[in-house]
Amino acid sequence: MLASKTVTELLEAFASPTPTPGGGSAAALSGAVAASLFAMVAAMPKTKNGTQEDRLMLDAILDDLVRLRKTLTDLIDRDAASYDGVVAAYKLPKGTDEEKAARKRAVQDAMRVATDVPMETARASASLITLARVIAERGNPNAKSDTTVALSMAQVGMGGALANVEVNVDSVGDEAYAARLRDELEVMKTTLGMQLLPIMTALGWKGHIPPRS
Amino acid sequence: MLASKTVTELLEAFASPTPTPGGGSAAALSGAVAASLFAMVAAMPKTKNGTQEDRLMLDAILDDLVRLRKTLTDLIDRDAASYDGVVAAYKLPKGTDEEKAARKRAVQDAMRVATDVPMETARASASLITLARVIAERGNPNAKSDTTVALSMAQVGMGGALANVEVNVDSVGDEAYAARLRDELEVMKTTLGMQLLPIMTALGWKGHIPPRS
Numbered sequence: 001m002l003a004s005k006t007v008t009e010l011l012e013a014f015a016s017p018t019p020t021p022g023g024g025s026a027a028a029l030s031g032a033v034a035a036s037l038f039a040m041v042a043a044m045p046k047t048k049n050g051t052q053e054d055r056l057m058l059d060a061i062l063d064d065l066v067r068l069r070k071t072l073t074d075l076i077d078r079d080a081a082s083y084d085g086v087v088a089a090y091k092l093p094k095g096t097d098e099e100k101a102a103r104k105r106a107v108q109d110a111m112r113v114a115t116d117v118p119m120e121t122a123r124a125s126a127s128l129i130t131l132a133r134v135i136a137e138r139g140n141p142n143a144k145s146d147t148t149v150a151l152s153m154a155q156v157g158m159g160g161a162l163a164n165v166e167v168n169v170d171s172v173g174d175e176a177y178a179a180r181l182r183d184e185l186e187v188m189k190t191t192l193g194m195q196l197l198p199i200m201t202a203l204g205w206k207g208h209i210p211p212r213s
Numbered sequence: 214m215l216a217s218k219t220v221t222e223l224l225e226a227f228a229s230p231t232p233t234p235g236g237g238s239a240a241a242l243s244g245a246v247a248a249s250l251f252a253m254v255a256a257m258p259k260t261k262n263g264t265q266e267d268r269l270m271l272d273a274i275l276d277d278l279v280r281l282r283k284t285l286t287d288l289i290d291r292d293a294a295s296y297d298g299v300v301a302a303y304k305l306p307k308g309t310d311e312e313k314a315a316r317k318r319a320v321q322d323a324m325r326v327a328t329d330v331p332m333e334t335a336r337a338s339a340s341l342i343t344l345a346r347v348i349a350e351r352g353n354p355n356a357k358s359d360t361t362v363a364l365s366m367a368q369v370g371m372g373g374a375l376a377n378v379e380v381n382v383d384s385v386g387d388e389a390y391a392a393r394l395r396d397e398l399e400v401m402k403t404t405l406g407m408q409l410l411p412i413m414t415a416l417g418w419k420g421h422i423p424p425r426s
Contacts, residue, residue, distance in 0.1 A: 003220045007242070007289070010220055011282060014249035017256035023362030026246050029220070030366060033239050036227035043230035069224060076220070145380040149236030149373035153243060156369055160362035167358040 002076050019087060024079035024118050024164045028072050031125040031157025035069035037150035038132060041139040054138040061131045068124050068131075072157065075121045079164075082117040085110040086168075104173075111171040118161035118168075119181060125157030126188050129195055136202035144203055151199060158192065215289050232300060237292035237331050237377045241285050244338040244370025248282035250363035251345060254352040267351040274344045281337050281344075285370065288334045292377075295330040298323040299381075317386075324384040331377035332394060338370030339401050342408055349415035357416055364412060371405065 002010055002021055010029075013021055042062045047054035089106040093099045132151050139147060162185055169178045215223055215234055223242075226234050255275045260267035302319040306312045345364050352360060375398055382391045 006219055007216045007223055008286065011245055011249045011286060014246060015252040015256075015279075015282065017253055017258070019356075022253065022356070023250060023359035026250055026359075026362050026366060029246065030243065030362075030369070032224055033227060033242065036224045037236060037239055039228040040230055040235065043228075045230070066228075069228065073221065073224060143232075143235070145373075145376040146236035146239075148376040149239050149243075149369065152369045152373055153239060156243070156362065156365045160358075160365055163358040163361040 002080060003073050020080040020083045021076070022080075022083065023160055024083065024114075024121065025076045027118065027125075027157050027160030027164065028075035028079055028121045030153045030160060031121060031128060032069050032072035032076065034125070034128050034150040034154035034157060035065050035072055037146050037153070038128060038135050039065040039069065041135050041143045041147055041150075044140040044143060046140040046142065048138050048141050057134050057138050061134050064127070064131060068128055071124050072121065075117065075124070079117050079121065082110070082114040086114050108171065108173045111168050112174070112177070115165055115168045115172055115181065118164035119184075121161035122158045122165065122185075122188060125154050125161065126192065128154040129158065129192060129199075133195065133199050133202065136199045141204075148203060148205070151203075155192070158188065162188070215293060216286050233293040233296045234289070235293075235296065236373055237296065237327075237334065238289045240331065240338075240370050240373030240377065241288035241292055241334045243366045243373060244334060244341060245282050245285035245289065247338070247341050247363040247367035247370060248278050248285055250359050250366070251341060251348050252278040252282065254348050254356045254360055254363070257353040257356060259353040259355065261351050261354050270347050270351050274347050277340070277344060281341055284337045285334065288330065288337070292330050292334065295323070295327040299327050321384065321386045324381050325387070325390070328378055328381045328385055328394065331374035331381075332397075334374035335371045335378065335398075335401060338367050338374065339405065341367040342371065342405060342412075346408065346412050346415065349412045354417075361416060361418070364416075368405070371401065375401070 002013065002025060005013065010021075014026060039062060042058040042065060047058060086107065089103065089110040092103040092106055094103050129151070132147070132154065135147050135150075165181060165185065169181055172178065215226065215238060218226065223234075227239060252275060255271040255278060260271060299320065302316065302323040305316040305319055307316050342364070345360070345367065348360050348363075378394060378398065382394055385391065
């Protein structure tokens with residue numbers, strides 16, 4: 001389990017020249033850190049306006065943040081496992097025509113898993129960005145830079161996962177599936193674009209978006 | 214030591230509603246993951262063009278990547294420690310005028326450290342982005358999504374750290390220092406903007422930059 005490793009060991013595992021863990025696990029980790037930082041700010045006693053409504057709204061999203069952190073932490077391992085499946089499929093024998101056909105099907109099946117898993121990472125990270133508005137508008141303003149870092153890490157969780165989806169989706173050999181995912185992907189990107197402005201405005205970053213400028 | 218914790222424990226620490234570890238440590242972690250993923254790609258036997266020059270260039274940056282990973286891993290803890298220093302300074306007594314003056318100086322000194330430390334994170338992450346061009350132009354093209362995620366995590370390392378610098382720098386009470394850092398910060402952002410395009414072009418992302426789009 002990658003999540004049971006120490007941070008130093010996980011970094012060592014990322015750095016080793018084997019395919020996994022790679023960018024997909026890193027994207028999930030990034031999302032998990034984002035969920036944790038948002039939860040930190042949501043759980044702080046101080047809120048932006050000091051109102052009962054702030055408290056209720058922040059408390060209301062805390063369960064979701066904890067759940068998303070768990071989902072994204074699991075995805076660190078699930079992403080590595082899914083790509084290990086792809087590597088294993090490529091190693092199947094390809095001597096006879098039957099073996100070639102079986103190998104091709106196995107690669108396509110493994111590629112579907114290795115596409116579905118980062119899609120889950122992207123969706124969970126997108127949910128975080130939706131919740132980020134509550135943090136930005138009602139969370140402790142002293143934690144503005146924590147919220148900002150969390151927001152950018154959630155974007156890496158989403159964007160990094162989508163980069164993995166884009167790289168793998170065409171190897172599934174299912175055009176309808178690829179088209180469906182690409183549609184969802186475009187909607188996620190458009191939604192992200194619309195969500196970012198009010199969040200950055202609430203955080204009071206003027207004229208530039210620090211982690212992205 | 215945060216780097217000696219398991220990933221699950223570190224996420225728990227981020228999520229707890231105490232000020233540290235917070236966004237600054239998360240930015241350093243993000244940079245450390247980026248350094249690790251770049252090192253993974255640099256160390257892979259396969260290169261983009263399969264040339265001796267590719268191999269030499271990738272080998273040449275590997276030592277830097279390992280060093281930057283260590284620097285950034287240390288910064289996970291150093292950032293938390295620096296902000297603990299700020300919290301401790303704020304807790305100093307402020308009964309008499311002498312105590313008030315001593316407390317003010319202690320807060321300013323601690324804020325200087327809490328500004329210098331994320332500046333180091335930003336500089337180390339900026340160095341990673343400079344090295345990323347070699348990875349993008351000469352590294353294993355099958356690891357394109359890993360390189361993409363690493364690039365966006367290096368940007369979070371830089372941008373997230375700079376958000377912390379911006380939040381803390383004015384509390385140091387040294388206008389010349391603040392102006393010097395803001396100048397460096399602007400140069401870093403401009404340099405980043407100029408560096409990103411050739412990297413994304415080398416990675417073959419057309420018309421959009423996945424983790425930022």
